[in-house]
Amino acid sequence: MGQSRREFLKTTAIGASAAGVVGFPAVTRAQGGKLVVWWNKGYYPEEDIAMQKIVKEFEAKHKVEVDLSFTAQEDLLKKITAALIARRTPDVAFCFYNDWQVVPKYGWDDKLADVSDVIKELKARYNEKMLEVAYVWNNKSKKRSYYGVPIEAQTMHIHYWRDLLREAGMDDDPAKIPLKWDDYWAFWKKAQDTLRKKDPAKYGKLYGLGVTESTRASDTLYNFEMALLSFNGEILDKNGKIVADQPKNKKAIVDTLKWFGDMFTSGYVPPDATNWTDGDNNAGFHSHTLVMTPNPSQSIPAAQFFNKEDPEKKNYFDNMATIEWPDGPDGKKARYLSAVKTIIIPKDSKNQAKAKDFIKFVVEKDRFLEYIKAANGRWFPAFTDVAADPFWKEGHKGPKGQKDLHVPVATRIFLERDNKVFEHYKHPALSQVYDEFAYAKAISRIITDKWTADKAADEMIERMKAIFAQYK
Amino acid sequence: MSPTTREGGLAASSRVEVRPRARLPRFLRSTTLQGFAFTAPLLLLFSAFVLYPMLSGLYAATDPDSYRAIFGDPVFRQTVWNTLWYVVVAVNVKLVLALLLSGILDYPFLSIRVLAALFLIPWAIPALPGILSFRWALNSQWGIFNHLLTKFGFQSVPWLAQHDTALAFVIIFHIWKYLPFWTIIFLAGRRAIPNELYEAAAIDGGGIVQNFFSITFPLLKSLYLICTLLSMVFTLGDFTVPWLLTGGAPGDTTHVLATLAYRYTFAMGRLEWGLSTFAVALPITLLFIGMLMRWVKI
Numbered sequence: 001m002g003q004s005r006r007e008f009l010k011t012t013a014i015g016a017s018a019a020g021v022v023g024f025p026a027v028t029r030a031q032g033g034k035l036v037v038w039w040n041k042g043y044y045p046e047e048d049i050a051m052q053k054i055v056k057e058f059e060a061k062h063k064v065e066v067d068l069s070f071t072a073q074e075d076l077l078k079k080i081t082a083a084l085i086a087r088r089t090p091d092v093a094f095c096f097y098n099d100w101q102v103v104p105k106y107g108w109d110d111k112l113a114d115v116s117d118v119i120k121e122l123k124a125r126y127n128e129k130m131l132e133v134a135y136v137w138n139n140k141s142k143k144r145s146y147y148g149v150p151i152e153a154q155t156m157h158i159h160y161w162r163d164l165l166r167e168a169g170m171d172d173d174p175a176k177i178p179l180k181w182d183d184y185w186a187f188w189k190k191a192q193d194t195l196r197k198k199d200p201a202k203y204g205k206l207y208g209l210g211v212t213e214s215t216r217a218s219d220t221l222y223n224f225e226m227a228l229l230s231f232n233g234e235i236l237d238k239n240g241k242i243v244a245d246q247p248k249n250k251k252a253i254v255d256t257l258k259w260f261g262d263m264f265t266s267g268y269v270p271p272d273a274t275n276w277t278d279g280d281n282n283a284g285f286h287s288h289t290l291v292m293t294p295n296p297s298q299s300i301p302a303a304q305f306f307n308k309e310d311p312e313k314k315n316y317f318d319n320m321a322t323i324e325w326p327d328g329p330d331g332k333k334a335r336y337l338s339a340v341k342t343i344i345i346p347k348d349s350k351n352q353a354k355a356k357d358f359i360k361f362v363v364e365k366d367r368f369l370e371y372i373k374a375a376n377g378r379w380f381p382a383f384t385d386v387a388a389d390p391f392w393k394e395g396h397k398g399p400k401g402q403k404d405l406h407v408p409v410a411t412r413i414f415l416e417r418d419n420k421v422f423e424h425y426k427h428p429a430l431s432q433v434y435d436e437f438a439y440a441k442a443i444s445r446i447i448t449d450k451w452t453a454d455k456a457a458d459e460m461i462e463r464m465k466a467i468f469a470q471y472k
Numbered sequence: 473m474s475p476t477t478r479e480g481g482l483a484a485s486s487r488v489e490v491r492p493r494a495r496l497p498r499f500l501r502s503t504t505l506q507g508f509a510f511t512a513p514l515l516l517l518f519s520a521f522v523l524y525p526m527l528s529g530l531y532a533a534t535d536p537d538s539y540r541a542i543f544g545d546p547v548f549r550q551t552v553w554n555t556l557w558y559v560v561v562a563v564n565v566k567l568v569l570a571l572l573l574s575g576i577l578d579y580p581f582l583s584i585r586v587l588a589a590l591f592l593i594p595w596a597i598p599a600l601p602g603i604l605s606f607r608w609a610l611n612s613q614w615g616i617f618n619h620l621l622t623k624f625g626f627q628s629v630p631w632l633a634q635h636d637t638a639l640a641f642v643i644i645f646h647i648w649k650y651l652p653f654w655t656i657i658f659l660a661g662r663r664a665i666p667n668e669l670y671e672a673a674a675i676d677g678g679g680i681v682q683n684f685f686s687i688t689f690p691l692l693k694s695l696y697l698i699c700t701l702l703s704m705v706f707t708l709g710d711f712t713v714p715w716l717l718t719g720g721a722p723g724d725t726t727h728v729l730a731t732l733a734y735r736y737t738f739a740m741g742r743l744e745w746g747l748s749t750f751a752v753a754l755p756i757t758l759l760f761i762g763m764l765m766r767w768v769k770i
Contacts, residue, residue, distance in 0.1 A: 078738045085743050105741055204622075205613045216719045271612040271630030274722040275638070289613055435740040436547075437724065444723020448634055459546075466544060 034065045035354050036090040038079065041070040043299065044306065046374035054371060058361050064354060073097055080344075084111045089346035091355040098148060099133050099342045100218075101435065104428035106344075107136035107147035108471070113345040114138075118356050119146040122363065122383075126150075127414075130382040133340040133421045136428070137240075139471075148342035149359050152372055152379035153421075155338045155413050156226050156325055157406075159285060159300045160188075160292035163319040164206075168194040174321045174405060181230065184326035185209070189268045191291045208268045210281045210293030213260055215437040215444065217278045222296040222337065224256060224439035225422070229335045230328040231255045235433075235464070240426030242468045244461045253461070255329075258453035261446035274440075274447055294325070296339065301406040302376040305396065317402035322409040324417075336419040340382060377407040380414045387415070429468040438463055533747035542736070542745050542752075551727040554639060555708065555753070558728050562646045563703045570651055571696065574658035575684070595652035603716040606645055607632065635725040638718045642726060646713050654699055661695045662688065694767070701764040708757055729753045 037055070042048045048070055055066045071079060076095040083089045084106050095102065106112050119131065134148035162172035168191050171177075178184055192208030212219040228235075233252025237243045244253060263269055270284065282300055284290045293300070301322060304315040325334040343362075345355045362368060369386045372379055377395060381387045392411040395404025413419065424431040433439075442460035445451040451459075499505060508515070542548045577588045594602060609616045610631040618628035631637045669687050670678075678686065689696075711730040714720075720727040720735065727735065729749055737746030 081738060081741045085741075101739075101741065205628075207613070214721050215724045216721045271628075271633045274630075274633040275718065277719065284613070432740060441547075441723045444725065448722055448725070463546070470541065 033351075034067050035092070035351050035358060036067045037069070037092045037358065038076060038090045038094070039068060039070050039092075040076055040095050041072045042375065043302070043378060044374065044376060046376075047371070050371040050374040054362055054367055057367070058358055061361070062354070062357060066358070077101060084346060084348075087348045089348045091349040091351040092343060092345055092358055094151075094341070094343045096341055098344055099150070099340050100422065100424055100431055102344060103134055103148045103342055104136050104424045104431040107145075108139045108428045110138050110140035111347050112147040113347050113349060113352050113355075114145045114147060115149055115345060115356065115359075116146045118149055118359060121360065122149075125365075125383045125385055127382055127384055127387065129419060130338065130340045130421060133425050134342050136425050148344045149363070150340040150342045150382045151363055151368070152375075152381055153338045153340040153414065154297040154379060155336050155410065155419065156222055156294060156296050157298065157322045157410060157413070158292055158294045158325060159320060159322050159406075161285075161288060161290075161319060162321055164195060164288065164291050165191055168198065170194070172321070174323050174409075177323055179324070179326050180331070181326050181329045185263070188292050189266070192268055195291075206289050206291065207270045207284075208291045209263060210284050210290030211260075211263060211269050211273060212276045212278075212281050212294075213264060213269065213273045213440060213443045213447070214276045215440040217276050217280070217440075218434075219276075219278050219281060219294070219296060220437065220440040220443070221434050222339075223294055224260070224443070225337055226294070226325055226334075227256045227259060228252055229337065230325070231259075232328065232330065236423050236426050236430060238426075240423075240430075242427075242429075242464060244464055250457060250461065253457045254453045257442055257446055257456050257460075260443045261453060264443075264447050274444060298322070298376075298378045298406055298410055302378050305376055312399055316396075317398035317400075317405070321405040324409065324413060334417065336413055336417050338414070338419055338421050340421050341379065377410065380410055387411075427468065427471070429464075429471045432467050432470075433464050436463070436467070438467075529747050530751065532744055533751040535744050535748070538742075538744040538748040541742075542748055547724045547727060548732065548749070550725055551729060551732045552752075554726060555728045557639065558643060558646070558710075558714070559704055559707050562643045563700060563707050565643075566647045566651050567654055567696065567700055567703060569647070570654035570699075571658050571689075571692070573651070573655045574662055575688070577655060577659050578662050591655070592652045594649050599649060599712045600716065602649060603645065603713065606641065606717060610641060632718055633722050635722065638722065638726045642714050642717050642728075645717055646707065646710065649713065650703075654703065657699060658692065658695070661692050665691050698764065698767060701760050701767070705757055705760050705764075708753060708760075 039051055042051070051070075052068065055068045058064070059066050073096045076093075077097040080093050080095055080098070080102055083093075084102075093102075103112065115134075119126075119134070123131075130150050130153055131146075133150050134146045135144055136147050137144050138147070160177075165172035170187075170191055178187055188208035190208075192206060195203040195206055211223055213223070214220055231252040233244075233249045233256060235242065235244045235249070243249055264273070270290070272280070281290065281293045281295065282303070285293045285295075285300055286303065301316055301320065304310065304320065305313060307313070307315060310316075325336065327333055328335075343359050345352055345359070349355055362371070363383065365383070365385050368381065368383065369389055372381050372386065373389075373391060377391070380392065391407070393408055395407030397404070424434065438460050441463075442456040445456040445459065446453055573591075577584060577591070608614075610618075612618055612628055612630040612633065615631075617631065622628050629637065631641055665688065669691075670683060673683050673687060709730055710728065711734060714726065714728045715731045715734065718726040720731055724735075729752065733746040733749035735746075736742045736749060
């Protein structure tokens with residue numbers, strides 16, 4: 001049967017309208033009375049169990065249904081990013097990357113709920129230094145406010161194998177490791193040289209320094225910024241203005257880059273360190289192919305604590321130790337950076353009041369202590385009353401009465417050392433500098449492209465300035 | 473014999489007139505409407521999952537600031553070069569090898585059949601374990617490649633920690649993984665060539681090389697070109713191999729457009745940059761698709 005043009009248009013219009021009505025149903029943003037919570041999957045099952053318990057208690061007390069889901073951090077970040085862009089959000093989201101990749105950017109874009117009232121209520125309990133991380137600029141309201149609730153933090157530690165040092169005939173006592181800048185790094189190099197010489201077949205591919213220098217690992221940011229602090233460099237001033245090109249800071253950046261480049265080319269860092277992900281230095285360390293590795297959480301000792309092949313926990317208590325970052329080249333005590341993990345409430349959440357109640361419920365002292373202890377010391381609490389628990393000062397007790405050489409070190413760094421949060425809260429452009437791995441790229445210029453540290457620093461600073469210029 | 477129409481029905485003169493009881497409006501009796509009704513599920517799905525995302529993506533990629541930003545990013549420029557290398561080298565090497573190997577697999581020996589089964593393994597296994605195996609084999613500390621090199625007195629090489637070797641291994645893995653598939657396609661093409669042609673060539677004293685250039689290749693030429701275009705479209709959008717093997721490292725120097733767009737979108741939260749990166753590749757992809765459609769006369 002033939003058809004006229006008019007008939008064709010008529011039927012096409014009907015088809016298109018039907019597709020419009022049926023094909024694109026409006027997705028309900030609000031989940032009714034249900035509170036939707038996206039939570040970072042814990043590293044240990046105990047963490048998830050503790051959170052599930054909290055949720056059950058909250059449901060019973062507040063007579064509300066909670067839709068709790070756990071997602072691994074890499075996937076959760078993508079999920080949260082997509083949700084915020086698409087404005088189909090959960091009511092509460094906690095991801096280990098929120099502090100760095102969500103709060104500064106989406107606070108700036110006015111996509112997060114202001115939680116100043118929650119912070120005000122909890123303020124007396126907070127370790128004040130950790131609070132800054134969520135105090136970010138909203139470019140719509142043109143003022144700073146709290147767009148996240150910080151709960152726990154991580155900082156830089158250095159882990160080493162005591163048994164390898166013993167085998168090299170070196171002093172393995174953490175108190176005896178030299179803390180002066182040059183001596184400190186030379187110590188690990190000596191361990192590599194000695195072990196390789198002693199047994200080339202066994203240790204021929206062992207490296208002294210497991211320092212990540214890759215564009216694939218957030219550990220690189222930590223390593224770079226820690227070294228930059230040691231060389232007295234700053235990227236931002238107190239108002240969030242970029243000052244990396246000021247002579248003092250430029251020199252510190254060049255020194256830092258040169259230090260990374262020299263360390264790599266001297267043959268004491270595995271060549272694959274420029275291609276490592278965050279887990280690769282852990283894997284190298286666990287397999288005894290690295291004498292030491294800097295790591296910005298207690299994940300390495302925590303993994304050994306749960307090592308089923310080592311029921312007596314010899315590795316945790318006897319064969320490895322955690323120590324501090326060395327004093328700077330100028331002899332000053334190390335200054336530390338903390339990454340403070342933060343809960344957010346998206347602005348598009350229709351259950352903001354309930355979401356705030358939920359967060360306050362989670363961080364109540366005893367409840368939160370149980371939750372954070374389930375992470376086995378991996379995180380340090382942002383609340384002083386929780387941090388006052390003896391666990392943080394003493395850690396675990398060994399089966400033979402051994403002292404914990406890991407958790408108390410982290411506690412000392414958090415409570416007794418000069419410690420500040422990463423400065424992306426000052427300006428979201430710094431968060432993008434991190435996202436682009438600008439530091440790692442500059443290191444790669446030196447290592448791979450054989451650039452001078454000066455030239456690599458110039459390119460990096462120019463790129464940083466270009467990124468900052470994008471935020472108006 | 474009654475006259476019949478082309479459809480096989482009776483001619484008008486011999487038809488029995490049946491009047492419908494109630495006459496429906498003309499457009500409801502239209503076969504076009506019936507066609508739409510039957511294809512509605514597909515149209516709806518296509519609209520929801522192809523048209524709508526594509527149009528909204530294109531709309532979001534119209535922001536000129538995004539193009540200024542990505543063209544100002546040195547990683548983007550490097551990525552365009554990497555993508556060209558990846559597509560041109562990987563596709564051509566892979567297809568030339570596939571064409572040659574299909575000739576070997578065409579021999580009717582048991583040993584060749586066993587070899588063919590083994591040869592298919594890289595294609596049959598999921599990409600992830602294959603890539604992880606490569607990563608382990610290429611590790612500079614404990615990988616088998618460097619173990620063998622050092623055993624024979626050579627220096628170990630950080631394969632995935634320097635741009636040239638890392639990109640080379642992305643290409644090598646791609647070839648290793650997808651070569652069997654295209655070989656099988658060419659093998660099927662070879663088997664469709666009538667044997668009489670080879671018999672006639674044998675009578676005329678034609679050898680293997682002459683047969684290849686005078687019979688096999690001319691008859692497979694169309695298939696080869698179609699495969700090249702298809703493979704270029706697939707490879708241009710390939711994310712899995714470069715992302716899992718190098719993740720852009722070292723120093724973000726081994727990204728291809730697909731991985732860079734992913735990085736912009738999900739690692740940096742810049743959806744508009746990611747979409748603009750895809751939009752840059754779109755004209756080339758459409759060109760390939762257009763050539764392909766013209767070639768196969770769709």
